[in-house]
Amino acid sequence: MAKTILKDLRMTTESRSYIDAMHAVLTHAGWTSCSKAMLAGMTVTGFRFAVHRHLTAESPTAYNWVAENFLAADFMGVTASSSAGFAFHPTFPLYRQEAVAEIKASLDRGIGAVFWKDCFAVAAGYDDEEGILYYDDGSGHGLQRLPYGEFGQNRSPYWYYQILEDTVELDPIEIYKESLMQAIYKWETHDRMLPEADYACGSKAYDAIKQALHGGAFDPVQAGEVFECYAAAKRDVGEYIGVLASLWPQLEPAAQAYRKTAQAFLDVLGLIAEDPSMKRQARNLVRLFDEAQRAEQEAIGLIKSFMHERIRNRFDHVGLR
Amino acid sequence: MSNMHRIHWFDQRIRGGHYPSSRDLALQFEISRRQAQRDIEYLAVSLRAPLVYIAKHRGYGYEDKTYMLPHLYMTEEEKSVLKFLARKYGEYSTDAPSGVQRVAHLLGRFAGEEEGEGAGRLPYFDADPRLIHISGQLAFAIEQRRTVHLHYRSENGEFREDVCPVRLLSRYNADYVAAYQEHEGKTRLYRLDAIESLHVTNRMFEINEAGDVPFVKGRPPAIQPFTARLRLDRELQGEAWHGYPARPAGDGFYDIDFYDDDAFLQQLTLGGWLNLVSPKWLKTKLRNRCGQILKCLDGEE
Amino acid sequence: MAEVILRGLEMKRESKSFTDSLYAVLTGAGLFSGPKYRLSALSGMAFIFSVHERLLPLSVTAYGEWGTVHKRAADSLGIFTVTDAGRTRHPTFKKYQQDAVKWIKSSLDRGLGAVYWLPEFGVIHGYDDADRIFYVQDGYSAESKIVLYDNFGINFTPFWYAQMFGGKVDIGEKDMVLEALRMALDDWETPHPVPPNRSIASGRKAYSYFIHALEQGDFDSFGAVYVWDAFRGSRTEIMYFLQEASLMFPGLQEAAACYEQLAGMMEQPERWTVSANGGRTLSQESIPALIGVLKEAEKLEERAMGVFRSISVQYPDLKRSTVPRWGLHTAR
Incomplete structure (x- = not known):
């Protein structure tokens, strides 16, 4: 006993x-x-962005835990x-x-x-x-x-x-570079596990959010929780890329872009505090998500050119090491 | 950078005394002036051609007329062999180790493969002349056992140190040199792309023990052989027994490595040994094999 | 220094190699009793039909993420399972390899064999610490293959895979049959088992790949025979299974009849292949007829699937109406 x-x-x-x-x-x-921000970046979890089209509270944890959390550990060695x-x-x-x-x-x-x-x-x-x-x-x-x-x-x-x-000992530079590859994968790829009719991932998650805010078919309390979780994730990612930029100055604009995204999310949370129903501020919220999306798209574009050689060599499947 | 055929043309034009210009190059191959200029820079910098611009002819010539394009001149037949090999390596399974892909690319480049023309899914590497140069210097230092003075920039900062390079390696997506650091007394890996500059000194070094190179565990693992311990009927001259690597284990016993158990069993049936100590499974297999043969000999079903 | 060799484990290549291995392990441990076709169908393996566009031999085993498919197989039988796999080139491989060696030995200590990718799938039925080896049956030869602990998982493919089993819970037979029909529908409707790879098709789409390759004439000759053999074998298994299962679900009689007709079309195996150079290839003259058979077979299976669907919708399916947090794809 x-x-x-x-x-x-x-x-x-x-x-x-x-x-x-x-x-x-x-x-x-x-x-x-490492800080949580560094961990979020190195494990790629910070880059994951998926929502239920009705912005249900389970959105931030709607992914393949077995596969993705395994990878999170594996990427860290x-x-x-x-x-x-x-x-x-x-x-x-x-x-x-x-x-x-x-x-x-x-x-x-x-x-x-x-x-x-x-x-x-x-x-x-x-x-x-x-x-x-x-x-x-x-x-x-x-x-x-x-x-x-x-x-x-x-x-x-x-x-x-x-x-x-x-x-297992891994080369930290390789961890950082792989995380950038995976970040692109997350932005561009729909998670197979989630039916597309009900969920959106990566860049498209922003579209789904904007659509939900327009249409009003969501529970604001749950949506608020979702936005809080992702606000933290975007902040982590901004911090992470910032650290990478000290190693690779070419990434500084990407870090700034992510910081813009993180700021937009913070502003979203600010608006929600003021208008928990998200009805009055719907248009402003949409505008903020739009900003966040454009900034994140810019960041990914910069990451892609930074990693272009490796991307090309992975052909169709940028996520496969 | 599959521009070798353009470089080759430019080189020929220079030799022919035509003083080609970047404009000529651009027109000839329907590329941009900027691309043409980059080709010329490549010729001058990476291929170390003694290019000189002759204003009178508004084109280029060689200062040193004896300059030869290094290793780049090849016949069409040689090119087609390389193209074939490049394709074979390139088509080698989708989960092919990156080493194979690099070979494919290298072969393709020498053959002057155009992008998109049957290059298909060959990986493409930015041939950073600086990396190639550093790699070359390190290869020389390794061969000559010369200490190297490194100026290195990593996430821990910049530093300079003297190291003894032992091996160049490619892992996953990056190139490293394994080098022994004298005052730390151990071998570590240095990324080539983090080397700001290096200087090969005149000091030579001795490596006494192999040292454990970190990250090597990541290499695609090689199959280990089986090892049989045999007492041979005579002392072995050399390091192999009928082609199988053999190491003395004392008292007339030898440890013999093999991969194919059926083939090794066949070798055993030819004799030349007095005792098979291990492995147990091999003894069992041999015993069963002999048993079956005896049954046949004795006419049993 | 321990040594364990399990007797009574008989691995024979008759079906898909995983099914053969699973059958050997489970019957050897008393976790399943019955004919192989029943295990094949209840585990979902029988319905699986995957084809590479050039009919490469890997078609038969390229049916999806093995971890997912093989766990599904154990789940549907009510049997606990642990699978482990990966790519040998990844830096963490050695650690997982040593781990796997340990848990396979413990499985053998408990009297249960383990499934192992040789390739193809085989059964680890013993170990010997003195020689540091596993004994593996590949289903072809009576003599076991020997794999060093240090070589565990290393083979000419980039993957390694191992699976072991544990306790069992009883699942009602009717529930098991229903689940089998649902797994069949899942596979039928999945066009590509390992996206984003589109060179391999499964289910309904596998037919078009198979037919197209035969029509074009550009295909691997050994692979083509293997794919055809596997197809014939699995569809026959389904037929036997449905004949039994229609006792529980009379509606399945119509589906059983489809497969009986299908089996009838594929009779006389010698008709389709010829021996050449010590191996078999598809007989050139029979290819047009073969294409005809496949086109007809697709229609018959489509009808059978319709029957499965009409039975499935009559009962709730909590598993498929809830988005999971695993499966579908394993770690890349």
Whole structure:
């Protein structure tokens, strides 16, 4: 009967994304000293931009967690394993058992684990006698308790966990360059997992947002949450490209463009604070998203010319290393 | 930069005493004046041609009449062989390692492949003359075991240091030199594109141990051979037993490497050994094989 | 220094190599009992039909992201599974390789074989720490292939893949059959299994690629035979399965009849191929007739799919009406 609680593993939320959880685990493990902004850029997660056409709150986490969070770790040279599924599937109890076992094993190795609890949370300990996991979801409530049997039972029908295993040394310059390639991929490619009738990705996400604001078919509270998450992501990306620009001065205009995008998002949040219904300010909001889109498009264009050789050599699939 | 045929033409015109100009080049190949000018610059800078502009003729000549375009003159037949090879390498699987693609491109360039003309999906590399030059200097230093003074710019800042270059490598999308750093006492990788300048010194160095070059783990892995431990019936002269690499393991035993177990089994049936110690699976396989043969010999089904 | 060799695991190449491997592992562990065609259909593997535009031999295994398809197979059978795969050239490969060696050994310790990409798919049925090797059955020869731990995953393709299995939950037979029909529909409607690659087609579209290649005459001769064999085999499996399944869903009788007709058209395998240079190639004279068979087959399958659809819509499908957070594509 074992009990383990990792010391000092705490999570804070900024973008309320996977990055918040990953950053907590990696920093605690001593595997990175990067800021969340740098992590968001290097893992490419900051560049992902997808929305439900009705701007539902799940938009920022509507992506292939298994693939993309694996890649996030892989791009950083961190080996990981993960699993996910529908909690209503008959095999779920088998997977729940394995999940808890894997998470406990990770905690025994002194590494926190990421899992889904209607948001990405970090498992920081367990107690066999009580049959619970201790976790932090960044809500400020400190370590919370989750009985083993309740793992994976969420409001959303998904269960998911990721174990971060070990690190491999990578050339940081290659990480930065690869992230730029992936940023282009994210801007231009629709996520296969999301039906196009209901979701839009990359550049088209802006169009979907503008359309929703025009048409009014959305819940402003949920939309507000979506914009907050992405405002943090855009800010992270602006910071990240800024750091890259100190290495490669040619990227400075791209950094500025992203900062413009981030600023537009901040302005959006400002307008929403003033008009939570988003009806009165709809036109101004659309204008701001338009600005954000144009600035981000400019940034991508600059990144593309910076990376043109490698882009050409990846032919149809800019995302495939 | 598939401009070799234009360079070649320009070179011929100079030799023929025609004093070609950038305008001539542009007209001949229906390219822009700026492109033509770039070709001329390439000839002068990268190919180190002793170009001189003769105002009287409003065109170019060579200061040194004995100058030869290095390694670039080739027959049509040679070009077609290279084009063929370039295509073969280029078509080599979509997940081909980048080394293969680079070869394809290099071959294509020498053959003067035009972009779009059957170049298809050959990767294209900006041939940065500076990188090529640095690479050349490092290759020389490696061969001559000369210490190199590097002026290097990385995200940690700029610095200068003396290193002993050991190997040039290409990984994923970048070129590196593995070099041993004397006062740190270890080998690390330096990106070629982060080298501001370098100077090959007259000091020579000794490398005593291989040292572990970082990031090498990323290389597409090579298949390891199986190793059998055999006691041979006589001492081995040289490092191979019937073509299989062999290392003495003491007491008349040898460790012998092989990839194809069926072929190696066949070799074993020819004798020349007294004892097969390991691996166990090989012994089992050989025993089964012999058992089957004996059954046939004894007329059993 | 441990050594484990599982007996009673019989891998034989009769169907798709993954199906053959899956069958060997599951029947060996008592996780499945029944004929192979039933496993093939219930796992969704039978319905898979993928074709490269030049009928390259890789057509038969290029049916999508293996991790996704093979997990789907285990899910539909109610069996826990872990898959792992990647590209050997990526820098993290060595770590994953060593990890995989460990969990495969633990699977063998528990008496369960593992599926492994040789290529093609084979079954790891034993290990020996002294020699540091795995024993792998490829379904062709009685003797197992030997793979060094250090060579695990390294082969002439850029990918490595391994999969192991665990516990099982009972899923009602009717639910399993329904899920099989739905997987068939998913594959039928997916034109390209590995986008953005458009040189490989699947489902309905695979027919047009197959027919086009035969009409143009520009195709890989060995691959063409392999694709044709795999097609014949899988459609026959579907036929047997539907004959059984129509006991549960009488509406399936019509679909079974389509496949019976299809099987009838493909009779006399010798008619379609000739032996040459120690191998088989498609018989030139039969190609026009073959094209005719394929065109007819497409119509028959389309009809069968219509039957599947009409049965599927009668029951709720939570899995497909909810956007997941995985699958469809694995990490690039």
